[in-house]
Amino acid sequence: MRIALLHSRIRIEERLLIDALTSRNIDHDVIDLREQTFDIHEPGRWTDYDAAIDRCISQTHALAATRVIERFGVPTINPASVIEACGDKLTTSLLLARDGVPTPRVRVALDEAAALAAIEHIGYPCVLKPTTGSWGRLLARINDRDAAEAIIEHKSTLGSVAHSVFYVQEYVDKPQRDLRVFVVGTQAICGISRQSDHWITNTARGGRAGALTITRDIADISARAARSVAGESGGLLAIDLLECPRRGLLVSEINHTMEFRNSIEPTGVDIPGRMIDWVIERARAGAEAAAGVSA
Amino acid sequence: MSNAANTVTTSHQVECPECGASVRFARAPLAGEVTRCTGCRAELEVTSLSPLRVELAPEVQEDWGE
Numbered sequence: 609m610r611i612a613l614l615h616s617r618i619r620i621e622e623r624l625l626i627d628a629l630t631s632r633n634i635d636h637d638v639i640d641l642r643e644q645t646f647d648i649h650e651p652g653r654w655t656d657y658d659a660a661i662d663r664c665i666s667q668t669h670a671l672a673a674t675r676v677i678e679r680f681g682v683p684t685i686n687p688a689s690v691i692e693a694c695g696d697k698l699t700t701s702l703l704l705a706r707d708g709v710p711t712p713r714v715r716v717a718l719d720e721a722a723a724l725a726a727i728e729h730i731g732y733p734c735v736l737k738p739t740t741g742s743w744g745r746l747l748a749r750i751n752d753r754d755a756a757e758a759i760i761e762h763k764s765t766l767g768s769v770a771h772s773v774f775y776v777q778e779y780v781d782k783p784q785r786d787l788r789v790f791v792v793g794t795q796a797i798c799g800i801s802r803q804s805d806h807w808i809t810n811t812a813r814g815g816r817a818g819a820l821t822i823t824r825d826i827a828d829i830s831a832r833a834a835r836s837v838a839g840e841s842g843g844l845l846a847i848d849l850l851e852c853p854r855r856g857l858l859v860s861e862i863n864h865t866m867e868f869r870n871s872i873e874p875t876g877v878d879i880p881g882r883m884i885d886w887v888i889e890r891a892r893a894g895a896e897a898a899a900g901v902s903a
Numbered sequence: 904m905s906n907a908a909n910t911v912t913t914s915h916q917v918e919c920p921e922c923g924a925s926v927r928f929a930r931a932p933l934a935g936e937v938t939r940c941t942g943c944r945a946e947l948e949v950t951s952l953s954p955l956r957v958e959l960a961p962e963v964q965e966d967w968g969e
């Protein structure tokens with residue numbers, strides 16, 4: 609078996625995944641996508657791989673590369689369809705809504721006046737988010753109409769085209785924390801709770817992480833969310849949950865190249881090891897299917 | 904597969920291009936590895952292994968994330 613690890617930089621996470629491959633004696637290549645050119649007519653050495661793990665930090669690049677590599681017949685983890693579903697918050701919300709997975713209310717608008725109408729419809733406070741991006745960047749909580757008008761104007765004037773889609777979400781009056789559940793396949797293997805005095809509670813903004821007990825409710829909603837974006841077999845995902853005082857657990861978003869360096873110690877779970885074991889299982893299943901071993 | 908990570912060399916150490924502080928890697932670094940300078944907090948990326956060289960890592964882009 610041979611596995612490719614696709615990246616655009618080696619962070620602690622990639623290092624730990626490489627270590628997990630090495631310790632399992634799996635042949636692997638660490639491939640910097642920035643150095644690649646792909647001949648779309650000629651897969652070449654790509655067919656040597658039984659699977660490719662995407663750890664690229666740019667979602668645009670990850671999507672392009674996995675589309676090509678999947679076309680060459682190599683399963684990518686996560687697949688391009690999952691990157692598409694998770695990389696864009698609107699797509700994620702649409703899939704969750706389609707499948708009836710509890711999630712905050714969202715309205716989308718494409719024009720400034722319509723954005724203001726959408727915000728007023730959701731009511732104050734509400735949250736305006738770029739549809740792509742991570743680490744809580746450029747999230748805005750809007751408390752009143754003055755702020756709404758100002759932010760809409762700023763986005764229209766200063767934002768890239770990506771900001772011309774206004775994604776408005778109800779503000780969930782959660783306790784000062786959010787929950788992150790690590791899912792392998794569709795199984796919630798562990799989770800953390802991230803606490804902060806700021807309303808953006810994820811660790812990128814200085815939130816503190818503690819272990820989370822995986823209750824049946826948490827496992828259920830996480831599995832449903834994973835199926836919604838990745839189909840029956842699920843994927844390698846981090847599901848962010850918000851605790852709504854009225855509606856209970858809501859899926860806030862789903863990450864397809866999750867960071868986990870600060871979650872191993874509080875949970876005591878070997879997250880990279882569990883990820884790699886799943887990749888190996890998928891690669892084996894793919895190879896057997898290709899060889900016609902399994903029905 | 905390379906055993907570089909296990910090779911004992913005297914130091915995986917290089918000068919920060921931003922502030923001149925010495926940046927040390929606990930293990931033999933890999934090409935593309937990122938680290939933060941403890942002197943100036945700049946994010947650095949390994950651009951060459953021999954000789955070991957680091958450069959300022961690219962700025963975060965709009966579509967970067969988890």
Ligand SMILES: Nc1ncnc2c1ncn2[C@@H]1O[C@H](COP(=O)(O)OP(=O)(O)OP(=O)(O)O)[C@@H](O)[C@H]1O
Binds near residue numbers: 742745968969
């Ligand atoms: N609708 C909301 N109501 C209340 N808090 C929210 C809401 N949306 C986001 N937050 C807070 O902001 C944090 C970041 O939000 P979100 O996950 O949408 O952004 P992100 O940039 O994708 O971050 P990341 O991918 O790193 O988790 C959440 O963890 C949560 O604490």
Ligand SMILES: [Zn+2]
Binds near residue numbers: 919922942944
């Ligand atoms: Zn420095």
